[in-house]
Amino acid sequence: MEYVLTTNNLTKRYRNFQALSGLSMHVERGAIYGVVGRNGAGKTTLIRLICGLQKPTEGSYTLYGRNSERDDLNGVRRRMGAVVETPSIYGHLTAEDNLKEQYRILGKPSFDGIPELLELVGLSGTGKKKAKHFSLGMKQRLGLAISLAGNPDFLVLDEPVNGLDPQGIIEIRELILKLNRERRITFLISSHILDELSRLATHYGFIDSGHLVKEISREELEKSCxxxxxxxxxxxxxxxxxxxxxxxxxxxxxxxxxxxxxxxxxxxxxxxxxxxxxxxxxxxxxxxxxxxxxxxxxxxxxxx
CATH class of the missing domain: 3.30.70.100 (Alpha-Beta Plaits)
Structure with missing residues (x-):
């Protein structure tokens, strides 16, 4: 079995509060892995650790075979994309200009791939419209486009449909499924909308009070239900x-x-x-x- 991500007894403490406690999980290559848990269960903390935004108190994780305790993960993190909590976009810029800024950050030599990326996420017709005037669904799709700018094969999404109307939810769902099917992108998705997550996920990790209670595939879940x-x-x-x-x-x-x-x-x-x-x-x-x-x-x- 080939894993994009594994965690080994991952623990994170904030003074007197322990957000994660000995969490071990396994994300297979090509999977859409849904992280399920109550508010405060540790989902966002897990995502922030994986993305390198925070460091674990104890334990480690392995990304593309590189261990967080022994190896420099900066190189392999270039294969990742992430939208954590809210999309990081510049409201005063157009969708195209937002992507140009991301291309500059990544050091990409040209902007040739931007029209294709805007077409992929359904924003090719936004023209000179500023991102601050976008709907929530459009902002979420722009956030996805920015996360895709580096051609990642692993995307980490924290509550990708939070606050969206039904049409926006459908659009994001179809985009995730398309990216997984056509580009073989692996996803780690945290969502509190369980009905929507069940339409996407191929694997689930159930978290409670910072512990991984159970990992299960969609096939195993269907047999258990x-x-x-x-x-x-x-x-x-x-x-x-x-x-x-x-x-x-x-x-x-x-x-x-x-x-x-x-x-x-x-x-x-x-x-x-x-x-x-x-x-x-x-x-x-x-x-x-x-x-x-x-x-x-x-x-x-x-x-x-």
Whole structure:
């Protein structure tokens, strides 16, 4: 297995607060790795350490085979791009001029690649419009374009769809998938929008209080997520009584809906409910979502 990034017992302390504690993770080449955890779990701290914005208190990480304790990572970091917290853009400049500034910082000999980059992120038609007048989605795409200026094969994104409207979220999602598919760029993405992350990620790392609780691939997650029958009925209490009699596992979802797990004979269940005077309005098979898996794994509310 080839890894772009691994961390080994990575720890970060700020005076009396420990943001990361012995975190070890593995990001495969070509993966879209989703980092999942509550606010304050350590996601942004992890990203800042990997990007070289801070140094770990203990432990180490390996980037493209280079160890942070033994090697100079400046060279391999040129293969990375990152958007941490908010895109770093100059509001008084156009999209093109923002990219020119990044090209100068990187020491690139010409601006030849800028039109193609603007086309890639859907900003080729912005002309002389200043970045401060861009929508949030346009600013996020410009931030991605800037991170792509050095032709990286590893992108680190901290909350890439935060604050975007539905159309902006779709645009960023499609761009990430396109970059991963066509350019084989590996992604490490932190996001609190679990439904959106489930549409992107090929691998997940669940973090809680600075610890990596679990690493799992999308295929493993799909096998672990249980199927259930989502039932809407006229009398939830009657349904619960019948399910208890039949020793079936269930979860009450609302005043009229229950998720029933495991295999059961539908006709037998409906007939039993009829005897209880309970009507069945609908039955829909569902798979357990990433959010449900997260809540069951971590416990408590799903503040990622």
């Amino acid at each position: 249980r199927k259930c029958m989502h039932m809407e009925v006229s009398d939830v209490q009657a349904l619960v009584r019948v399910l208890d009699q039949k020793c079936l596992e269930y979860k009450v979802d609302s005043k009229s809906c229950v998720d029933v797990f495991g295999s059961f004979e539908v006709t037998d269940l409906v007939l039993s409910l009829e005897k209880e005077g309970c009507k069945v309005f609908s039955m829909v098979e569902r798979d357990e979502s990433l959010e449900s898996y997260y809540i069951n794994l971590m416990g408590g509310e799903s503040h990622a």
